Each structure stands twice: as C-alpha cells, then as structure tokens.
Amino acid sequence: MAEKRTTKRTWENAVIKDKSIRVKFWLGPKNGKFTPRFDFNPVVSSISFVLILAFVLWCVLATDHATDSFGSAKSWITDCFTWLYVGSQDFWALVIIIIYFSKYGNMKLGKDDEEPEYNDASWFAMLFACGVGVGLFFYGVAEPIWHYTGANRYSADKYMADNELAQKAMNLTFFHWGIHAWIVYVVVGLLLAFTTYRKGMKMTMKSCFYPLLGDRIFGWIGDFIDILSVITTLFGVCTSLGLGVMQINAGLHYVNESIEENTTNQVIIIWCITFIATCSTVSGVGMGIRRLSELCFSIGMFLMMAVLFLEDSWYILNLFTQSIGYYIQWIIQLGFHCDAFEMASPSYGGKTEIGLGSAAMSSRDRAFDDGTSDGPSDWMDGWTIFYWGWWISWSPFVGMFIAQISRGRTIRQFINGTMTAPVLYSMIWFSIFGGAALLEERQASAPDQNLCCVDWNTANVDRFMNDSYIIDNKAAILAETDYTKWGVMCAYAKGTDDSCTDCELHWMSMFSTNFSSSGSLEDFMTYIKDKRYRYGMYNEDESHVRLSCLGTTSMWFAMMNTYGDLGYFLCVVSMAAIILYFVTSSDSGSLIIDILAANGNSNPPRLQRVFWALCEGATATALLVAGGTDALGALQTVSIITGLPYTIILCFLCISLWRALAMECGDIDPYGNDFRVSVIDPIASYCSGLVARIH
Numbered sequence: 289m290a291e292k293r294t295t296k297r298t299w300e301n302a303v304i305k306d307k308s309i310r311v312k313f314w315l316g317p318k319n320g321k322f323t324p325r326f327d328f329n330p331v332v333s334s335i336s337f338v339l340i341l342a343f344v345l346w347c348v349l350a351t352d353h354a355t356d357s358f359g360s361a362k363s364w365i366t367d368c369f370t371w372l373y374v375g376s377q378d379f380w381a382l383v384i385i386i387i388y389f390s391k392y393g394n395m396k397l398g399k400d401d402e403e404p405e406y407n408d409a410s411w412f413a414m415l416f417a418c419g420v421g422v423g424l425f426f427y428g429v430a431e432p433i434w435h436y437t438g439a440n441r442y443s444a445d446k447y448m449a450d451n452e453l454a455q456k457a458m459n460l461t462f463f464h465w466g467i468h469a470w471i472v473y474v475v476v477g478l479l480l481a482f483t484t485y486r487k488g489m490k491m492t493m494k495s496c497f498y499p500l501l502g503d504r505i506f507g508w509i510g511d512f513i514d515i516l517s518v519i520t521t522l523f524g525v526c527t528s529l530g531l532g533v534m535q536i537n538a539g540l541h542y543v544n545e546s547i548e549e550n551t552t553n554q555v556i557i558i559w560c561i562t563f564i565a566t567c568s569t570v571s572g573v574g575m576g577i578r579r580l581s582e583l584c585f586s587i588g589m590f591l592m593m594a595v596l597f598l599e600d601s602w603y604i605l606n607l608f609t610q611s612i613g614y615y616i617q618w619i620i621q622l623g624f625h626c627d628a629f630e631m632a633s634p635s636y637g638g639k640t641e642i643g644l645g646s647a648a649m650s651s652r653d654r655a656f657d658d659g660t661s662d663g664p665s666d667w668m669d670g671w672t673i674f675y676w677g678w679w680i681s682w683s684p685f686v687g688m689f690i691a692q693i694s695r696g697r698t699i700r701q702f703i704n705g706t707m708t709a710p711v712l713y714s715m716i717w718f719s720i721f722g723g724a725a726l727l728e729e730r731q732a733s734a735p736d737q738n739l740c741c742v743d744w745n746t747a748n749v750d751r752f753m754n755d756s757y758i759i760d761n762k763a764a765i766l767a768e769t770d771y772t773k774w775g776v777m778c779a780y781a782k783g784t785d786d787s788c789t790d791c792e793l794h795w796m797s798m799f800s801t802n803f804s805s806s807g808s809l810e811d812f813m814t815y816i817k818d819k820r821y822r823y824g825m826y827n828e829d830e831s832h833v834r835l836s837c838l839g840t841t842s843m844w845f846a847m848m849n850t851y852g853d854l855g856y857f858l859c860v861v862s863m864a865a866i867i868l869y870f871v872t873s874s875d876s877g878s879l880i881i882d883i884l885a886a887n888g889n890s891n892p893p894r895l896q897r898v899f900w901a902l903c904e905g906a907t908a909t910a911l912l913v914a915g916g917t918d919a920l921g922a923l924q925t926v927s928i929i930t931g932l933p934y935t936i937i938l939c940f941l942c943i944s945l946w947r948a949l950a951m952e953c954g955d956i957d958p959y960g961n962d963f964r965v966s967v968i969d970p971i972a973s974y975c976s977g978l979v980a981r982i983h
Contacts, residue, residue: 331511333885336518347910354914358925366669370626373676381471383942392949393700398485402696414581421869422532430840432457432722437836441663462615463622464675465714470707472679476687479945485695490888493517499948517684518884523930524681525877526908530923532870533557538841539863562905565874580872587865599724608719627668674924677931685880732832741837
C-alpha cells in the first residue's frame with residue numbers, strides 16, 4: 289500500500305520531461321536581436337511539408353484527376369463510414385456530460401491556486417472567432433434557405449405544411465451548429481489543457497496520449513499523431529479559408545460588378561489576406577489574435593443587433609424560443625440519424641412503374657413532379673457528414689488554441705465556456721439571420737411579387753445577338769415592342785429550348801411598361817446584361833429578393849441589400865467582418881500548426897510561423913484550383929477525408945482523458961494493473977459510483 293501512495297504522489301507532482309526529437313539552431317550570433325532562429329521537430333516538420341507539397345502539386349498539375357478523386361473519396365467515405373461519424377459524436381458528448389457532473393468537474397486546469405489568464409469577455413471572443421467565425425457568415429443565411437427550398441428528407445414529403453418545413457430547416461441548422469459541433473473542441477482542448485498546465489507537458493497532440501501510452505509518445509507513435517494533426521489542421525483551416533475567400537469575392541462582386549467571381553480573383557484574395565495574417569501571426573496571441581478576435585466579435589454583435597431591429601423583432605424572438613424547443617425535442621433523433629434508407633436504395637414509393645406487382649406501389653402516389661419520393665442519397669455527405677468532418681479536422685487547431693487561453697479555469701468552467709455559451713450564441717445568430725432569410729424568401733415567393741429564378745446570362749444574350757437569323761431579321765425583331773412576342777429570347781438566354789415562363793413574361797411586361805421609353809426587345813436585352821444575376825429575382829425597388837435563386841456565397845449580401853439605404857453599408861461592414869475573421873482563422877491556424885511542428889513550443893520562431901502561413905495559402909489555392917467551378921465541393925471533400933482518421937484518434941483520446949482524470953484523483957494507479965481501460969469504462973465507472981451513492 290505504501291508503494292501505491294508514493295506512486296500517486298509522483299503522478300500528482302511530476303513534471304513529465306519531453307524526450308522528442310528536436311532541432312534548434314541560430315543563423316548567426318545566438319543572442320542577436322535580429323538573428324533568425326529555428327526550433328522544430330525534424331520528423332514532424334519534414335514529413336508534413338512533403339505531404340502538403342505533394343498534395344499541392346497534385347492539385348495544380350493533375351487538376352482533373354484530383355477533382356475526380358475528390359468526388360470518389362467523398363462518396364466512398366459517406367457510404368461506408370457515416371455510422372462512425374455520427375455515432376462517435378454522440379459517444380464524445382456522453383463522455384463530456386459525465387465528466388461535467390462528476391467530481392472531476394471542480395479540478396483546475398493548472399495549479400489549484402491559479403486564476404484565469406484572460407477575462408471572460410476576451411476569452412469568449414477568442415473562442416468564438418477562432419472556432420466558427422467565417423462559417424457563420426457563409427452559412428448564416430444560406431443554410432436555412434437550402435434546407436427550406438432544397439431537396440431533403442423533409443421537403444420530400446409533399447403533404448408537409450410550409451410553416452413546418454421552415455421550422456425543420458431551422459432545426460437542421462441548429463443541429464449542425466449546436467452541441468455536436470462544439471463537443472469535439474471540448475474533448476481535445478480539455479485534455480490538452482490538463483496535460484499542459486497540470487502535468488507540465490508540452491502542448492502538442494501526442495501529449496494527450498501520455499496517460500495511455502506513457503513514454504512511447506516520444507517515439508514514432510507520437511510523431512505520427514503530430515503529423516496527422518498538422519495535416520488535419522491545415523486542411524480544416526483551408527476549408528474555412530476557401531469558404532471565406534469565395535464569399536469575399538462574391539461580396540466584392542456585389543458591391544462592384546466589375547470585379548468578377550472567378551478562381552483567379554479568389555487566389556489573389558487568398559494571398560493578400562495570407563500576407564495580412566502573417567503579419568498578425570508574428571505578433572502572437574496576446575497582441576494579434578486577441579485584438580482581432582475582440583474586433584470581429586464586436587462587428588458581429590453590431591450586425592446582429594442591426595438586423596434584429598430592422599426586421600420584425602417579435603417574429604425573431606418567437607422563432608428563437610420556438611426553435612430551442614424543437615432542438616431539445618429532436619436532438620436525440622437527429623444525433624443518430626444516418627440516412628440509412630436514402631443511401632441504401634430507392635424506395636420505389638412514387639409514381640414510377642417497377643414491373644410485376646407495381647400497381648400497389650405506384651398507387652401510393654407520393655412522388656413530386658421530378659418522380660422522387662424521398663430525400664436525395666447524397667444529402668448526408670453535403671451537409672451532416674461534411675460538418676462533422678469539418679469540426680473534427682478543426683479539432684487539433686481549435687482544441688489547442690482554446691487550451692492555450694484557458695489556463696486557471698476549472699473543468700466545469702471550461703466545458704461551460706466551450707460548449708454552452710458558443711452554442712447559444714450560434715443559435716441566436718441563426719435565429720436572427722436565418723430567420724430573417726426565411727421570412728424574406730417567403731415574402732418574395734408571394735404571388736403578387738412574381739419573383740422567380742431566371743437563368744439568363746450575358747453569354748447567352750450575346751449569342752442571341754449574334755445569331756444569323758436574328759441578324760438577318762434584326763430590325764423587325766429587336767424593334768418589337770409587344771413583349772408577348774419576345775418569347776424567342778428565352779430559349780437563347782437560358783441555353784435551352786424552353787419557352788418563357790409566366791414569371792419571365794411578367795418581367796418582360798414590367799420592363800416594357802416601366803423601364804423603357806420605347807419598350808423594344810433590344811432595350812430589354814441591354815437591361816438584362818446590365819442587371820445580370822439580379823434580373824427576375826428582385827422586385828422593382830430591390831426590397832425583396834428570392835434568395836433561393838442565388839448561390840450560397842451571394843445570399844448574405846443579397847439579404848443585406850434589402851434593407852434600403854442601409855443595405856450597401858451593411859454589405860461593406862459584413863465584408864470587413866468576413867475579412868477579419870479570415871485573418872483571425874489563418875493567423876491562429878498557422879500559429880497552432882507551428883506549435884505542433886515544434887514539439888509544443890508555445891513561442892516558436894517567427895520565420896517558422898511565416899513558413900506555415902504560406903503553406904496554408906498554397907494549400908487553399910490548390911483546393912480552389914482543383915475544385916474549379918465546384919470549389920465548394922472540393923473544400924467539403926477534403927474536410928470529410930481528413931476528418932475520418934482523426935475520428936478514430938479522438939475516440940481513444942476520450943479514454944485517455946478519463947484515465948488522466950482518474951489517475952489525478954487517485955482512482956487509478958498509473959503504474960498498476962489498471963492501465964488497460966475499457967471503451968465503456970468512463971460510463972461504467974460513473975454509473976457504478978452513482979448506484980453506490982444511491983444505496
């Protein structure tokens with residue numbers, strides 16, 4: 289017994305010495321003020337860089353092959369591992385809930401008498417800005433609209449009331465950005481903060497596995513974990529950077545149509561902001577990231593309050609309260625839903641004849657006009673699996689960052705801060721912006737507005753002008769003032785053989801009577817080329833817009849534009865916020881990657897930070913180039929791919945977390961026979977203790 293007590297004191301008081309491979313040198317006088325210095329793990333840094341370089345070259349030199357491979361990998365992972373992505377999130381949430389209510393919740397992340405380094409306001413701002421900032425702008429308006437108007441398992445039910453469908457859209461959005469989104473950050477950040485501030489270990493991902501592997505983390509196993517963490521973090525950050533740069537490009541195009549939305553401009557934006565982020569990176573957390581985070585958070589609050597009071601405030605408050613109830617009611621079902629039937633095979637529950645005995649099946653008459661009766665089989669990989677992969681790929685970065693700023697807090701405070709407050713804030717955000725977007729879409733869909741998705745583009749209008757038949761009969765055709773005879777224009781403008789829809793004829797009529805003195809077809813075509821994507825989607829004074837007609841990157845700015853004279857101002861402020869969030873994510877991401885590659889050195893050399901910031905820019909560029917017109921799909925795919933192996937890592941990390949806490953409290957002898965920890969031990973141990981207390 290005496291030996292065990294000594295062992296316990298050794299674990300409690302020991303500072304575990306780092307034994308990792310390390311290279312440290314100066315290019316010049318050791319103490320020179322401007323002497324470049326280097327301090328890194330050569331195995332982790334070199335292998336990570338080679339893999340990143342190979343990926344970038346593959347995307348740039350074999351773009352078509354990379355694009356095809358992305359699509360195949362995304363489909364394969366979704367088909368085979370949806371159960372793992374979905375089930376693991378629920379397991380992590382259960383472990384954290386148990387720890388929160390256990391005796392371990394009062395344990396300090398640091399010495400027992402330490403106080404938090406940052407005040408609550410600064411701490412929360414940094415948590416939020418580096419966790420979800422860019423994504424909230426990208427999906428704040430777009431996601432509820434997509435779930436409301438797009439194909440999914442809810443819209444497949446043609447008997448579902450429109451109000452209920454709108455609520456389902458909000459519920460899915462809450463689910464993707466709620467507890468399940470933040471739970472992975474809690475797991476990683478909590479164990480990192482514990483091993484670093486309570487056990488004196490270096491802040492690197494391999495330290496999380498010391499309670500399971502001991503000194504073996506200082507060999508190839510630990511290097512493998514850190515290499516995987518560097519790669520995963522880089523691609524997770526680049527996904528956010530890619531989304532951010534696409535939206536910045538859309539915003540610039542929206543306020544100045546001469547700036548086109550294309551890959552070239554997006555690459556230019558990436559490198560401009562990478563330069564700014566690099567400058568911020570070398571200033572460190574205390575100066576750069578902290579101040580940027582506080583500024584981003586303040587701008588976000590301003591935009592929220594502006595939209596809340598510009599919109600029907602009572603409606604938004606009702607929606608928030610109502611959506612919280614729906615979320616609580618449906619979280620268990622949504623948390624375990626895998627779209628099993630949708631991905632397995634068609635249900636043949638619609639109008640399609642399927643051979644003998646099909647009469648009973650087809651008579652169910654559940655299909656829409658396109659013949660489908662169920663949600664699409666690929667919905668899961670475009671939404672839930674993408675989000676889970678995205679959150680997981682961000683977990684080394686965000687987990688390490690929040691651990692770095694959370695010293696001195698108790699475990700229960702840490703869980704509250706990283707899971708409760710940000711989740712509530714995200715729900716408020718989507719209730720305001722998503723709720724306003726749903727209201728706008730519903731109002732713009734009213735019959736008296738006659739707004740529709742007109743797919744007319746400048747290239748097809750030019751093709752119409754250069755058609756030989758039009759040229760030969762130009763005078764008569766282009767001078768025609770009877771809009772009912774302009775139908776020939778529709779087929780050319782849309783690039784199809786379709787005739788004009790009622791909505792298109794309505795807008796032709798409006799132009800003929802309101803916008804032109806002559807009302808000729810030629811004037812109408814000039815108007816279309818000037819208006820471009822806005823034609824047909826906006827009403828006359830642009831106070832209403834069919835958001836569902838626009839791309840994801842444009843929806844935010846289109847909604848801001850509906851607020852009259854304030855619209856342009858809100859667009860500019862939104863652009864500034866997105867750029868700042870972009871810089872903050874790149875800034876903190878490159879710093880965390882450098883810390884991982886430097887064996888957990890919390891203040892790595894500045895040249896190394898610049899190097900990893902440039903790697904981020906190069907990788908984001910490669911993804912956009914490989915994705916081409918489907919850049920969003922490429923960004924989603926890389927998150928799903930890199931998140932898969934890390935899902936397995938995080939499952940073992942949960943066991944390591946429980947073991948570390950149990951050893952710290954003396955519940956497990958770190959050198960005894962209790963080293964082997966069952967997967968269900970965190971749950972079983974808690975339940976056994978609960979039963980014992982009841983008896």
